Amino acid sequence: MTSDDPSATALPASNSLANRYGGQKRRLGRKGMRNLVIVALLLGIGFMAWIATTSATAPVTFKDIGYHTTDATQIEVDFQVAKYPGATAKCAVKALDSKFAVVGWKVVEIGPNEPKVGADGGRTTIHRLALRTESEAVSGVVDNCWITDSGH
Structure with a gap:
């Protein structure tokens, strides 16, 4: 089969x-x-x-350098700003307490500068800001920077 x-x-x-x-x-x-x-x-x-x-296209950059607490109501913050020399920038600087709460805040204007001021042909400058605080600060930092006027 x-x-x-x-x-x-x-x-x-x-x-x-x-x-x-x-x-x-x-x-x-x-x-x-x-x-x-x-x-x-x-x-x-x-x-x-x-x-x-x-x-x-990054018009402005910043870098924290340091801070110094002068007393319980004031701190000095040192920072560096890099931008086009002819531009005007504003930077928001804040002071923080031991619990990271903001105890001081200020917006500072960084105006145009000459090419011989600072480094990189006037692009990078160093600034110190005295900032009043509500209570003793343990840190001071730049929160943000932005360009307000292109300057050209």
Whole structure:
């Protein structure tokens, strides 16, 4: 007794695997590889241009240098500001107590300056601000700085 059932015939292993999982993948040709490299280069150039333009648009930066508590009602805060020399900036400076509560706050204006003042051709200047406090401060920091007048 023989059966003519087609499912009973064995297929070669490579043919049955191709039916189950699909055929072999084609390798990327020379033209496809070249296009892939071009796209990668264009993406890299675009990313570098984006980095260059976003870092160039930062108009003002600041850095805390230190502070000195003169008494229970006053603190002196030293900080550095980097900006275009002809621009006017404002910086918010705050004094904090031991529980990090704000006990003093002042906005100070940093006006235009000559290129020979400060470092980097007048871009970076150092400032000291005496700040009145409600109670004894244990820290003084710059909270933020921004440009108010472009100066050109």
